[in-house]
Amino acid sequence: MTTPHISASDFVKKSFDFLIIGGGTAGLVVAARLSENPNLIVGVLEAGSASLGEDANIDIPAYYGNTLGGKHDWQFETTPQSGLGGRTLAWPRGKVLGGTSALNFMTWNRGAQKDYDAWKELGNEGWGWDDLLPFFKKSETFHPPDEDIQKEAKLYYDPDAVGFSGPLQTSYMREYSASHALWHPTLNALGVQTNEAHLSGSNVGVWTTVCSVDPQTCGRSYAANAYYQPNASRSNLHLLTGAEVKKVLLNREDGEWVAKGVHFVHDGDEFEVFASREIILSAGSVQSPQILELSGIGGAAVLERAGVLVKVDNPNVGENLQDHIMTAMIFEVDPTLQNPDDPNTDPELAASALNGYSSSKSGSLTILPCSICYVPFTHFVTPEILSPITSQAASTIDTFSEADSIRLRRLSHPQNLGQIEYIFDLGNWSTSFQPDPSDGRKYGTMLQILQYPFSKGSIHIQPPETGSTSPHNLAIDPQYYTGRTGHIDFEIMTHCQRFAEKICSTKPLSNIIRSRAFPAPSLSDDKLKDWILETTITDWHPVGTCAMGGKGGMKTGVVDERLRVYGVKGLRVVDASIMPLQISAHLQATVFAIAEKAACMILEDLNR
Structure with missing residues (x-):
């Protein structure tokens, strides 16, 4: 066009x-x-x-990530983060019509009712869940899933919570990674129930995510x-x-x-x-x-x-x-599984995948990561562990700030809030793990993403550098794991990492997992903490x-x-x-x- x-x-x-x-x-x-x-x-x-x-890298779903670092990306970077060992992190933002909705991974979900009600509690009238729900619905045309895969892939929704006449096309995917069939029963075995109304004000539980993909074209739907x-x-x-x-x-x-x-x-x-x-x-x-x-x-x-x-x-x-932070733990998986990474390393598979997408809008290029769960800390962190973290938070945050009081309340009171997100899919998603492509091994990735960070940072213009072609430099300083309260995030991420391993060692998902590849299986608890500091990155959700x-x-x-x-x-x-x-x-x-x-x-x- x-x-x-x-x-x-x-x-x-x-x-x-x-x-x-x-x-x-x-x-x-x-x-x-x-x-x-x-x-x-x-x-x-x-x-x-x-x-x-x-640009096929924008339009074809499975090409997500190809635009990062390219001409459609502002290619921002953070300042060196002392909480991450002095590392700077890439901060992709869309420099293209449609902005970051042209670059993202097409996940289409909503926060908890309590998330938006907290905005209203701060005095922002008109911004609670009930106020926003009509506008969530106004933005989308949700396409109900085909009945033949609805039960098989756990494709549930509440028809009263979605829109059917908005500009954005949203849908469940028609094809999934081989690991997805194992996701729900694995989390169910760990006491995490399937959420059949995950767009209705609570995302807690395990579910298959909706995507911003037009099912008629199997292409990205974006601004x-x-x-x-x-x-x-x-x-x-x-x-x-x-x-x-x-x-x-x-x-x-x-x-x-x-x-x-x-x-x-x-x-x-x-x-x-x-x-x-x-x-x-x-x-x-x-x-x-x-x-x-x-x-x-x-x-x-x-x-x-x-x-x-x-x-x-x-x-x-x-x-x-405030930003979401995440780690990516890598596991070696059954080498017979079809892996989304395969077309990236095999030209014949890449050509075949593109042909399948072009001719019938099917195959691996339509597959997106859709195995998601959100869980409260109290599901896997005992009161004996959580209590001192909460006490530490209470002693360091500004209790005179109502926003900080809400952060503390989310942590200290058992609530039905999705405080940690886990996503599993086949393929290597880590920016730190670089396997030898010739060894024939295949991998799966467990992402762990902190949802309610205590770390708070800033973005400010800076004095122009001598000889710079830009009128002002920009200091993006999220202060990951630092500042008055950032250490709380690190404590939480350390404890939550153990649940990520527990998911991958529970059947039926564990049936396809051979061993942990990154970090090394022999890593001690102290070394695992070092690994978290060395590999934490942004989930690209700054607010x-x-x-x-x-x-x-x-x-x-x-x-x-x-x-x-x-x-x-x-x-x-x-x-x-x-x-x-x-x-x-x-x-x-x-x-x-x-x-x-x-x-x-x-x-x-x-x-x-």
Whole structure:
């Protein structure tokens, strides 16, 4: 599909009502919904290219991961993390139309009801589970599974909790890895029950995940082909790709700062473009705080150090960064099993897989990792182990912070919350384990992902380096396992790792497992702790850097409950950065719901 072309010089001549910074997961939702009103002129500025239907690495499900580190990835990195032995971690973010929804692994799930109710508890009215559920449903068209595989693959759902007429196509996959048939009975044997309504407000239990895949095409469904492509011909919707925004233009009017336009660079030339109603910042958890700070909105100390004029002094910008962290334990498995990695190492298998996908939309290129479970700590950590961790947390967190009190409550009180996520699939997913491809061995990966981190970090602009081609450097510092409370995450991950091994040593899954390959089976408990520090990586789910302030307002956040930036008229943030607390889920479904709700609020405010 060819994206309607407009030059930068023609784009800036338009009389826009709304300008949206970022044509990603959230930005394209807002653009589509606002432009449903033919009287509103909407402009979208996207730094990446369109690539609609032009890149198999985006469109074909099993090619997930191929885009990471490539031209569609901003290729961010963290600062050296002292809690990880000084390692820096790659932080992939989508630099393409559709944003990170074009790069992710297509997992489509939701957090717990208590996750969103906690946002409301902080004083963010309208952001509880009951408030968001209509927008979750509005975003999707869920395709019920075929009856012939529904029971076999445990494909359950609650029809009252899913949408059937939204832009995003969601479905259960039709084919699965050979290990998936063993997943449910293994977890059931360990007392983890199958959750038949995992999209209905509790994800605790074992289940088969829904994916953002269109079952008609067996291709990725994401913001670009779901929200933009069907609406690209609208005369009131204008998209400029290759446009990197540098700052929001603010004017001082009657003693208030007002967002009037955007300064951006396109093909090396600088431009300014204006909007009469609002600027909507949807650049994600990394770049939304960056653009605010470059615009003069942020902590005075940060801005002054970077040489930016302070307009709105709000030290919360870029703070409150929360991310999911994970480890990947590798097991040698039955060599006769068909492995998703095989086409990567065998050209004949790769050609055969592509032929099967092209001709019948079947085969290994349609298979995604779908074996998932979420479990509370209390399922496998005894009170004797959990109690001192809880006491330690209580002594170190800021109990005067309501958000920290919620974190502590999640840990200290037995709750039906999915505090740890486990995913198993065939193939080697580790970035640290590099086996010899010629030895004929095959592997499976057990991922362990912490859902409610105590570690909190920051993202801030930095003073420009001498000779740098970028106007500002960006310091992404998640503070994994460090800071006042990060050590709690490490304690939790250490104890939870043992349950990951227990899963893989329980039948029937253990029937296909030969031995642990990474870390080495002989590793002592102390060495296992070292391994966790040496191999922990991000699950690429950053939130919170432009959080809703709730009861504390500007003292605790960056935007109000209607996502309006404190201290500036006509400027909102709409993306994962507004989430005040992390959730127990992969983020994309929640980001789509946030954007749907935001668009609704913007239109409501327009008519007031």
